[in-house]
Amino acid sequence: MNTWITELTPLSFLRRSATVYADKVAVVHGEMSWTYEELAEKVERRARMLRASGVRPGDRVAYLMPNVPEMLAAHFAVPLAGAVLVAINTRLAPDEVRYILDHSGATVLVVDSEYADIVSPIVDSLESVRTIAVTVDPVGPSQGAVVPGAIAFDTFLAGADRDEEELVWAVADERSPISINYTSGTTGRPKGVVYTHRGAYLNSFGEIFHSAHNANSVYLWTLPMFHCNGWCTIWALVAAGGTQVCLREVRGDKVWELIDRHRVTHLNGAPTVVTTILNAPEAHTLDESLVVTVAGAPPSPTTLSEAETMGFTIVHVYGLTETYGPYTACVWQDGWRNLCAEERARMQSRQGVAMIQADPVRVVEAELIDGQLVDVPADGTTMGEIVMRGNNVMREYYRDSEATDAALAGGWFHSGDLGVMHPDGYIELLDRAKDVIVSGGENISTVEVEHAVASHPDVLEVAVIGVPDAKWGERPKAFVVARHGRNLDAADVLKHVRSRIARYKTPREVEVVPELPKTSTGKVQKFELRENEWADETSRIRG
Template sequence: MTETEIERDGAGTGTPVWITPLTPLSFLRRSADVYPDKTAIVYGERRHTYAEFAAEVTRLAHALRGSGVKPGDRVAYMLPNVPEMLVAHFAVPLAGAVLVAINTRLSAPEVQQILDHSGATLFVVDSALHPRVAPVAGELKTVDEIITVVDPAAPGDGIGSGVRYDDLLARGSDEPLQWEVDDEESTISINYTSGTTGQPKGVQYSHRGAYLNSFGEIVHSTHTPDSVYLWTLPMFHCNGWCTPWAITAIGGTHVCLREVRGDVIWSLIDEHRVTHLNGAPTVVTTIMRAPEAKTLDYQLVITTAGAPPSPTTILQMEQMGFRIVHVYGLTETYGPYSVNQYQRGWDSLEPEERASLQARQGVGMLQAERLRVVDKDMVDVPADGTTMGEIVMRGNNVMTGYYSDPAGTEKAFEGGWFHSGDLGVMYPDGFVELRDRAKDVVISGGENISTIEVEQAIVSHPAVLEAAVVGVPDEQYGERPKAFVVLSPGESADEATLIDHVKSKIARYKAPKAVEIVEELPKTSTGKIQKFELREKEWGEGGARIKG
C-alpha cells in the first residue's frame, strides 16, 4: 500500500484510521471479555465480577449522559475507597466527561473552592461525608445536582437534598458503548493539589498518560492476573497512582477498604491473601504496629511514596515477609515517576548498607523519562552525590497542565521541563536522592500541607502577631506541622486554643502537631523569616528532611 492509499483520520493528524488512541477505558473492556466471571471487586460481603463491573460502568455512563453531563464536563466525586469510586474511574470518562476526585478530608470551604474552580456540574458524595459539605451545598456556582452514595458500612446521619446513587443508575441503560476516545491527549481527570500558596491547582491527566502510567505500575509493582490489591491508598490521591486502571488492566482483584485501620488491614490480608498494597509510610507504620501484625508465609509487595522508608523499616518489613518498592513523584506526575530499581549487586552488601541504597528515590520508571538534577541555569549538576540541584521531569508521565491556569503552567514548565520544587543530588550510578524541598510544603502521611495556609489560619486568631510553620519529625506520619508563634503585646493564648482555632478554619489534619510560643522569629535583615533555623532546631544541624 502506498502512502497515498493509506486512509487517514478526519482529525488532520495524519494518523492511519487503524491506529486507535490510547485510553485506560480499553483495559476494562478487555478484562470483561477475558475474565468475565472472575472476581474484580471485593468489599465486605459484596462481590463484582469483571462482567458485572463493566455492566455497571456502562449503565452509569448512560446515566451521567441522561443527567445532562456533556463531553468535557467535570464530574466530581468525594468518596472513600468503595466500589462506586472505582466504577467512577471508568464510567465518568466513558461518558466523555472528566473525573474530579476530591480529598475526603477537606473542609466545606475547600471542597467548595475545588467544585467552583473545576466547574463541576454533578457532585457525587458519600452519605457520611454529606453533612460536612451541606453548609455550602446551596452556594455552589456550577453544580446542578448532588448525588448521595449510601454505604451500609457507614450510612451517616444525613442524606441531603440530592438523589441517591441507585436513583442515578436507574436513569441509565445497558446499551453497549465504545470503550475508546477520539483524542488520547484529552483530559481524563483533574486532581487538585494545594501547592505552596494553599490555593488549589487542578492537575490535568490525559488518557494517554493514564494508560502509559498504568503499565509502569504493573511492571514496577510486579502485578499479575493473580494480584489481590488492597486499597490502602486513597483513590482521590493522584487517582490512586493510576492503580484503578492498572489492576483492571492486568485482571487482578480490587479489595476495597473504607478506612485505613491496622486490624481491618490484617483481617483482609488473612482473608484474601492480599499480594499488593500502596501507601505512604504511615500505612507501613500502621501495618507494622498493629497488634495483629505477624510474619507472613508469602511475600506481600508494598509500594510506598510520600517519604522514603527508613533503612530500619525496610529491614523490619522484609523480616515480616513484605517487599518494599520505593517510588517518588508528585500529583503533577500522575503519582510515581521514579522507582528505586533494585540491583542484584546489592544482595552481597550488609543489610544496613543495602537498605540505605533502597531508601533513595532512584531512576525514572519504565514509562517515564530519566530524572534530571539541574542548577538555576538548567545545567545538570555533577553526579557526585553531593551537589544539590532541583529535580526536573518531562514526558508522558507529566501533567498536560494546570486547569484554567496558563500562567501557572508556563511557570511550572520553564525550560521545557517540569520543575518539581524538590532539591536533590545525583549519584554516579544515576540514582537520585532528595535532600530538601524548595517549597515549604509539609508532607504528612503522604498528604501535602501548605505551611502558608496553616500560618494564615493561626494569624487569624486575634491574639497572634506572627507565625511560622515548619515540618517536624513524627513517628507515625513522617512529619507534622509545628507552629512557632509570637503573640501580640498584652494578649495571651495557649497551645490547645490555637490548635483548635486552626481546626475551625481548615481541614483538621492540617492543624499543627504543636505550637511553641516564642518572643521572636529568626529573620533576615530584610525581615524575611528564616525557616531553616526553625527546622534545624527540630531536625538537627542542616534541618534536613528527606522525602519521597
C-alpha cells in the same frame, strides 16, 4: 492521522478484561464482590446515568467518597460518558470542597452519605453543580444525614434507562483530559492537575511492571483512590486482571484481617501507612511476600529493614500529583544482596531512576545558564532540583496558565524537590526546597536528620523542621512518636543521633508527641509544625 492507529485510553483495559476475565472476581468489598463482566456492566449503566442527566463530552463530574466500589467504577464510567473525573479529598473542609467544585466547573457531584455534612453547608453557594446524588455504602457507617436538594443514588441510577445511545470504549483524542486532581494547597489555593487518557494509560503500565502485577494480584486499597487516581492503580489492576479489595478506612487491625482473609499480594501507601501496618498488634511475619509500593516521603532505612524482616517486599517510588503519582522507582540491583542489611536498606531508600514509561529524571542547578538547565555533577553530594518531563507529566494546571508556565519552565516540570544524582544514575531526595534548614550558612537536609532519628529503636515516627535560633538563624528540631510501650528519652535520642551525623545537623531539641499532623495520604504536614514554632518569631518581627 493514520486510521489504523488507536488512541490510548485506560477504557480499553476494562473492555478487554470483561472478556478475558469475565467470571473472575474484579472487586471485593465486605461480603460483596463483582466479576469483571459485572464491573463492565455496572460501569456502562453509570455512564448512561451520567449522559441521561445531561453530562456532555468534556463536562466535569466530581466524586467525594472513600475507597469503595462506586469510586472504583467512576474511574471508568465518567470517561466512558465522555466526561472528566474530579476525585475530591474526603478530608477537606466544606469551603475547600466548594472551591474545587466551582473551579473545576463540575456539573454533577456524587457523594458518599458519610460526607453529607461536608456538602450540606455549601449546597446553596455552588456555582456549577446542578445535580447531587448521595450513595449509601452497605459496608459503611449508617448515615441519616441528608444533603438539601440531593437525590438518592439509586434514583439517579434509574435515569440510565433513558439513554439508548451507543457507548464507545475509546476516545477520539488520547491527549484529552481523563481527570483533574487537585493538589493539597498547603501554600495557597489548590491547583487542578490535568491528566490525559494517554498519560493514565502509560502510567498504568509502569505500575504493572514496577510493582509486579498480574492476574493473580490481590490488591488492598490502603492508598486513597482520590489521590492521583490511586497512582493510576485502579486502571492498572483492571489491565492486569487482578482483584481489588476495597477498604473504607485504614486501620491496622482491619488491614491485617483483609491481608489474611484474601491473601493480599500488594498494597500501596506512604511510609507512615507502612509503619501503622508493621506496628499493629495483629502484625505477624508473612508466609508469602507482600509487595508494598511506598511513596510520599523517603522511607527510612530502619522502616525498610523492619519491613523486609516481616516479609514485605518494598518497592520504593517517587513522584508528585503533577506526575500521575510515581515517576521514579528504586530498581533493585542483585549486587545489593551482598550488602549488610543497613547498607542495603540505605540503597533502597533512594528514589532511583525513571520508570519504564517515563523520560530520564534530572537533577539540575537552581539557575539557568544561557537559558538552559544544567545538570549537577553525578557525585552524590551536589544538591540540585529534581526535574521531569514526558508522557507522565501533567498536561497543565486547569484554568491557570501562569502557574503552568512557571512549573514547566524550560520544557521540564520543576518539582521543587531538592536531591542529588549518584554515580550509578540513581537520584536521592534530600528535601523539599521549602524544608531545607539553613543554619549558620550551612544547608541541612531534614530527610537526613529524620533517618538518623528514626534509627533509634524507641522511635516510631519522626518529623524534623527548622526552628528559630538566635545564634544560627535556625536549627533542626525533631518531633518524635514513641513506639508502643516504649519510654522514649529525648536526651538518649540526641546522643544516638550525634553518633550518626555531624553535630551541627543534630536537632537542638527533641519533642515527644502523641502523633504527627498528617494529610489523608499519610504525609506529615510540616507546615503545621512550623507555624507553631515560628509564631512568636513572626509576631516579634511584625511587632
